Amino acid sequence: MVVRAVDVLSDEIVKMGIGEIFGIPGGQIMPLFDAFYGKGIKIFLFRHEQGAIHAADAYGRVTRKPGVVLVTSGPGATNLATGLANAMMDSSPLVALTGQVPTSVFGRDAFQETDIIGLSIPIAKHTFMVKKPEDLVPMFKAAYRIATDGRPGPVVVDLPRDVQLSEVKEVRGEDYVKVSYKGIPEPDPGLVAYAVKLLMEAERPVMLVGGGVCWSNATEEVLAVAETLWMPIVTTLPGKNCVPNNHPLFMGPAGMHGRVEADAAIMNSDLVLAVGTRFSDRTVGDFREFQRGRRIIHIDIDKSEIGKNVKPSVGIIGDAKATLRMMLELLPKAAVKNEQFVNWLRSIKEAYEKFRETSDMPGFAPWRVLKVIREVTPPQAIVATGVGSHQMWSELHWDVYVPGTFITSAGLGTMGFGIPAALGAKVARPNVPVLDIDGDGSFQMTMQNLALVREYNLPIIVVIFDNSALMLVRHWQMLLYGRRIIAVDFQANPDFIKIGEAYGIDGVRPSNYDELRSSVARAIRNNEPLIVDVTIDRERDLVLPWVQPGKWLSEVVLPEGFKVNLRYGDA
Amino acid sequence: MMNSYRINLTLLNMDGGLDPLVRALNVVRRGKVNVKAITVSFNRDAVNVDIYVEGVEDEVNWVCNKLNKLYDVANVSYTASISIPKAQALLMGERNG
Known part of the structure; x- marks a missing residue:
């Protein structure tokens, strides 16, 4: 044979x-x-x-x-x-x-x-x-x-x-096969020691966590370094997935669609310890301003990332976990902690949370939808997202409790990522609830793959933020193109509940938060697939805070009615 | 400051395929450097490439770091270069003519 x-x-x-x-x-x-x-x-x-x-x-x-x-x-x-x-x-x-x-x-x-x-x-x-x-x-x-x-x-x-x-x-x-494997470079002890010296000299150091922390499995080390110096942790969008979002030092993602306390942390820092990040323009905004008046320590496994977008004071090529462990050995256990700076950032965070709790909009408010779903979703549940305003709301308001449970298309921004990513995650972890937080535009790009839900018993829950628009583009048209709205509004979306029915998946279009909460909770409890069509008013679905592309974080556009002083020391 | 540099690259050669070379050139074309000349020679186990560029040293360094990531790049380095050679093909043509 x-x-x-x-x-x-x-x-x-x-x-x-x-x-x-x-x-x-x-x-x-x-x-x-x-x-x-x-x-x-x-x-x-x-x-x-x-x-x-x-x-x-x-x-x-x-x-x-x-x-x-x-x-x-x-x-x-x-x-x-x-x-x-x-x-x-x-x-x-x-x-x-x-x-x-x-x-x-x-x-x-x-x-x-x-x-x-x-x-x-x-x-x-x-x-x-x-x-x-x-x-x-x-x-x-x-x-x-x-x-x-x-x-x-x-x-x-x-x-x-x-x-x-x-x-x-x-x-x-x-x-x-001839291959030049690259392996994992050993961090240079001299550079690590110098980085620690700079950290000890800094008065307002901030840690910027990128997705590399997840791949390096370095969450524990990130928290240990941050706690030793009582250093606020801000993240990139993928980095949000790498630290528990309920940690007292966690300030959230910074940048274009970041949290205002995270932007404030970076703006007022005198040193940024960046770990496993490529310094995306979405996080940094204005590279020149980012480098002005602050030292930067950059740790990355990829040599080509060091100095690519931002010139660091110290660039350390190495695995995040190994490098941070070396730092921990050199850091004094009783390092000086700037509690005042952290407390100030936390006051901004609390003010923003309070503002969101009290503000509302007709129909469903995206931030509240996420809070309600989070309440009934177990900590270890995996959330995938599509790309659009729902993704940015998730960046702002979805709390990741267990690192590795937030899957999003961060770099390429691929609409349609949500459903197949949720299916892939469910195949990988069949016993864990998997949700796809999606938008109506993103959902329609790959919705045919819902056929796999019944075919292979992959009960995912899809929550559609249905604003009948390509909302982030609409957002830019409103704020950057003088409200010249073109080619973003859907006039005849299909009925997503019927789409679900066609694939044998129950659907619900909740009329209030209690109905939303109970439907998602039931689907999770029964390990059943579900499509939730959440109607959101596109005229009010502006994802704020927002920093215009290429602008510095201080130019953040805040939601109407929310005022905050972002300069430390002025308050 | 703009200067001239020679990037020397050693690629692993498997069966004389062009993919390693194309992959390397794809990196160079995304770099902010002006390519002035390229010489390539294929040996049994390796492909030797000299790329003569003009640019800022930071950008040349970026290109080299990106090249160094490739799995068919055995070695990459750059040196300041004052003279850019005439193309080999042209020299051969001159000889033939």
């Missing part, structure tokens, strides 16, 4: 303990699908390849192992492009296996031929084109390893059909 390359690969995948694959078959990937027949691998058949790759992305974020997505050539492969870029921007590990036309017709415009390697090189961590059957297994294993080597990311393996079907005469080891 001929042993095909795909038979060897599928056996190897089983041996590696990979139990779940997300994908859609097609002509040029049929051999590999065929090789999985009867081998116990669970294949989740998505309704669009973009959904499959977002699910693999979320699966990777939850399990910390690469998700695997399997699609055919041509349109199957090109439909992965957004998902690859998304995983690349958010440092999420996955391996994408793509079918390809036979090598004999490469470049001849064969049916469903696309140069997916050429297309994906700029948006993937690495790519492999398999040209010999004996290379298939070592290249897959290398791809799987690269996906989590150092800073995680997506890797593409392109599989021509003839290579898949060819007989393998010799199974080569992983070492056969």
Whole structure:
């Protein structure tokens, strides 16, 4: 019997303990699908390849192992492009296996031929084109390893059909593939000592936590350093996922759609200890102002991030956990703590919370919807989001209690991420409630994947913030384009409850907060899927506080009726 | 300050494929540097690339750091360069002509 390359690969995948694959078959990937027949691998058949790759992305974020997505050539492969870029921007590990036309017709415009390697090189961590059957297994294993080597990311393996079907005469080891692994750099002790010296000299140090803290599993060390110096913690959007949001030093995400106390913390700091962040323009706004009058210590596993957007006083290349541990050894246990600064920031936080508690709007207020859902959702529940105003409200008002439970498309801002990400998270953690906080625009971009909810028993709860608009664009049109509203309002949205019904999912359009609370609580209790259509008035759904792109945090636009002094010492 | 630099790159060579080179050039094209010349030579195990650029040293450094992340880059370094060589292809053409 001929042993095909795909038979060897599928056996190897089983041996590696990979139990779940997300994908859609097609002509040029049929051999590999065929090789999985009867081998116990669970294949989740998505309704669009973009959904499959977002699910693999979320699966990777939850399990910390690469998700695997399997699609055919041509349109199957090109439909992965957004998902690859998304995983690349958010440092999420996955391996994408793509079918390809036979090598004999490469470049001849064969049916469903696309140069997916050429297309994906700029948006993937690495790519492999398999040209010999004996290379298939070592290249897959290398791809799987690269996906989590150092800073995680997506890797593409392109599989021509003839290579898949060819007989393998010799199974080569992983070492056969030439790869320059990067590993994890050791932090320089001299730089760490200098960073500690700067920290000790600072009067108002602030820690800026990025998504790298999650990948490094460094939450404990972040809290220990912050508590030692009584240093306020602000975060990026992915960094919100890395520290418990109910910690007394947590001030929330800073920047464009950040919390005002977080903006105030950065603005009034004399030192920022940035950990595992690339200094996104969304967090920093004005890079020049950010660097003016304050020292910056930057810790990152990726050398190319040091000095990329912000020139630090000290740049330390290393794993966040290892570096912070070294710092903790050098920091005196009884360091001077600036309690006054933290108390002032907490007073801003309390004032803002009080303002939101007392302010209301007709129908549902987004911040209150999130509070109500949080009340009935267990701490370990996973929340995915789409992209839009609901995501920004979640950034502001969803409290993450257990690190690693908030999954969002931060870097690329991919609308449609929510549903497939929630499905991928549910596959990874079937016993944990999984919610998708979504918007009506975002929901409609990947809603066909709801078919998987009943097909594979993946009871997710989808809460749609239904403002019948592409709200964040509308927001910019209102504030930056003189209210010239164009191409953002939906005049004829479908009935989302009926969409749910079509997929066998119950739906509710609550008329008050009690109804919202009880429906979500019931679905969680019964482990049942649910679609909740929350009507929100688009004329009032302005996500504030907000900092205009490129502007400094001091120019934050506050909600009407909320006043606060953001200069420390003036109060 | 704008200066001239030579970026020297050693890529791992598997079967003479061009993907490692394309990947590296994709990084360079996103850098804020002006490319003046590139020379490439393929050996059995490695591809040696010299990229002559003009730019600010910080940007050259950014390009090199990004190149260093690639999994088929064995080595990358840069040096200040005063002279940019004439293209090899042109030299060969001159010889042939």
